[in-house]
Amino acid sequence: MSTRLSIASLGLVVLWSSGFIGAHLAAQVGWVTTLTWRFIVASLILVPICLAARIRVPRGEIAAQLRIGLFGQVIYLTGVFLAIDRGVASGTAALVASLQPLVVAAIAGRLLGEHTTGWQRIGLLLGLIGVALVVAHDLSGNAPLWAYGIVVLSMLSLATSTIIARRQRHGVHLLASLTIQSVLTAVVYVVASAVTGQLMPSGDGQFWVAVGWLVVLSTFGGYGCYQYVVRHGSATMASTLLYLTPPTTMLWAWLMFGDALGWLSVVGLVTCAAGVVLATRPISSRRASPPAAPAPSQPRPRPQPSADGGSTGP
Incomplete structure (x- = not known):
């Protein structure tokens, strides 16, 4: 594993976990409004940077990035934030989300050639x-x-997004990918919050703390690292690293909110670490190789006229 991929993997675990803590913060100030302004702010930062960098994206790739964003951000985040708002513990939400490796591993062999x-x-x-x-x-x-x-x-939505992203063989710049998906999510949430009367931001400082937390740590950090690992590692590897997010989320919650951290959490943390060490071993690719091109046939020598008017050769 390269140094960059190792750093991105560590960042994925820590920063992806920050999203569940951000959902806990958002539940206290209105999760729909918080998510709306999270992606408004993210888009206002990303779009000018992407334009200044003059990154070009083929039209066909834009459609693929919209699908990835729909499943990996819009549907996934809506479900997680709504569940935590309705009382599901952030650690439990992280647990269910971390079951994704089983889904991806089951599908990756057939669709991606990752066995x-x-x-x-x-x-x-x-x-x-x-x-x-x-x-x-x-x-x-x-x-x-x-x-x-x-x-x-x-x-399941996040697993779908992972499979779609891994199947894209035409590289799209990570910045462009994040920008397209963030703009899509911003548009969806602006419409949804406007219809439900939740568009206007709160003047409470805690609201903007939650927005800043989610923009910097979760969107730019967590989702950026996730996309990097999917592209430069494997779908199974990226999903398996999410196994470390529940214990990491528990540590975040213990440090920030004083949530109890029992002995089961410590045992689970060690077990998760052992599992990730084994599951992130290099994955073999068994894609069917295209048939070898047949060797060019040697042209038969043209018959040369013999001295008696016949031909030499068979």
């Missing part, structure tokens, strides 16, 4: 056990059952 080894499958299982231990005490919360179902749908 997991036996050790990697053991790592995936260890990761699942680890995240279950970390948030076991959260599963008895007071949130309605449908809220947990929404988190599951969000996880």
Whole structure:
């Protein structure tokens, strides 16, 4: 694993976890308005930078980036933020989201040619056990059952986005990708918040703290690292690293909100780490290689007239 990919992987774990903490902050000041202004601010920053860099994106790639943004940001974030607003603990939301590796690993072999080894499958299982231990005490919360179902749908949406992104073989600059997806999400949320009367931002300082947190740490940091790992690593690797987000989220919540961190969380953290070490081992690609081009046939020598008017050769 290259140094850049290692740094991006570490950033993915830490900064992706910040999104669940940001959802907790947003729930206190209005999650729809917070998400709306998160992407308004992000777009106002990204669009001028992207234009100044003169990054060109083919039309066909724009459509692909819109699909990635729809599943990876609009649907995924709506489900997570709504569930946390309805009482699902941030650690539990992170747990359900981290089940994505099982979905991606099951699909990647058929669609992407990424085949997991036996050790990697053991790592995936260890990761699942680890995240279950970390948030076991959260599963008895007071949130309605449908809220947990929404988190599951969000996880499936993120898995879909990951598969679409990994199948794109024509490289689009990461900045352009993030800009297109952020603008799409901003437009969707502006319309939704305007219709529901939640467009106007709050003058409360905590509101802008939540917006700044989500823009800098979650959008630019977490989602940027995620896209980098998907592009330069593998879909399974990026998804597997998300296994570390539930225990990391628990650490964030303990430091910021004083949430209890029990012995199950510590055991789960160690188990997750072991699972990720195994599951992020190099993945073999078994794509069917195109048939070798046939060797050019040697032209048969043209018959040369012989002295007696016949031909030499067979």
